[in-house]
Amino acid sequence: GESVGLHLPTLSVQEGDNSIINCAYSNSASDYFIWYKQESGKGPQFIIDIRSNMDKRQGQRVTVLLNKTVKHLSLQIAATQPGDSAVYFCADNGSGGYQKVTFGTGTKLQVIP
Amino acid sequence: DAGITQSPRHKVTETGTPVTLRCHQTENHRYMYWYRQDPGHGLRLIHYSYGVKDTDKGEVSDGYSVSRSKTEDFLLTLESATSSQTSVYFCAISESNVGSPLHFGNGTRLTVT
Numbered sequence: 770g771e772s773v774g775l776h777l778p779t780l781s782v783q784e785g786d787n788s789i790i791n792c793a794y795s796n797s798a799s800d801y802f803i804w805y806k807q808e809s810g811k812g813p814q815f816i817i818d819i820r821s822n823m824d825k826r827q828g829q830r831v832t833v834l835l836n837k838t839v840k841h842l843s844l845q846i847a848a849t850q851p852g853d854s855a856v857y858f859c860a861d862n863g864s865g866g867y868q869k870v871t872f873g874t875g876t877k878l879q880v881i882p
Numbered sequence: 883d884a885g886i887t888q889s890p891r892h893k894v895t896e897t898g899t900p901v902t903l904r905c906h907q908t909e910n911h912r913y914m915y916w917y918r919q920d921p922g923h924g925l926r927l928i929h930y931s932y933g934v935k936d937t938d939k940g941e942v943s944d945g946y947s948v949s950r951s952k953t954e955d956f957l958l959t960l961e962s963a964t965s966s967q968t969s970v971y972f973c974a975i976s977e978s979n980v981g982s983p984l985h986f987g988n989g990t991r992l993t994v995t
Contacts, residue, residue: 872924
């Protein structure tokens with residue numbers, strides 16, 4: 770299946786600062802992208818999604834940017850809080866369905882108080 | 883947790899014994915999935931279901947079987963557990979196999995001794 774990867778394994782951010790987590794994808798036909806947050810001992814939690822007809826989508830304190838030209842996604846977290854400490858990973862789901870989706874190992878976000 | 887319950891949450895079993903993990907959803911979603919998560923790997927799909935009694939294999943299906951006799955329940959069975967099946971198992975559900983997010987349960991930690 771197509772692969773989705775992450776640039777940085779660990780990101781340390783000061784509390785209150787903004788965080789940016791990046792993700793690259795390889796399937797140019799992908800048209801739906803999702804970000805997940807996984808806290809220790811818990812299942813992945815859906816954060817936000819974006820479709821390929823959009824460049825940007827905002828949620829509560831989170832923004833996802835999609836650059837289809839370079840096949841790149843980013844998740845921006847505003848005013849990072851200790852509760853944001855977790856592993857974040859992205860996934861892309863095009864027409865192939867989840868049986869074709871490869872999940873990356875994620876980026877660990879550490880918030881420094 | 884999007885109305886997903888996994889049971890048991892933890893289990894220790896011996897090599898060669900059968901094990902069944904249960905996933906129960908209250909969202910009436912058509913699609914259900916079983917993933918395993920291991921250190922150094924992203925989520926890997928074991929089996930999925932696209933309706934009652936309709937299932938198919940995922941990337942790492944060897945040694946596993948599934949059954950779905952009701953919309954709300956999806957069972958994962960290890961017929962004869964091996965140490966390589968020690969892992970954290972996540973159930974997920976979605977409204978559609980494309981274009982909608984997966985919602986995950988909190989996982990079952992299985993140890994095969």
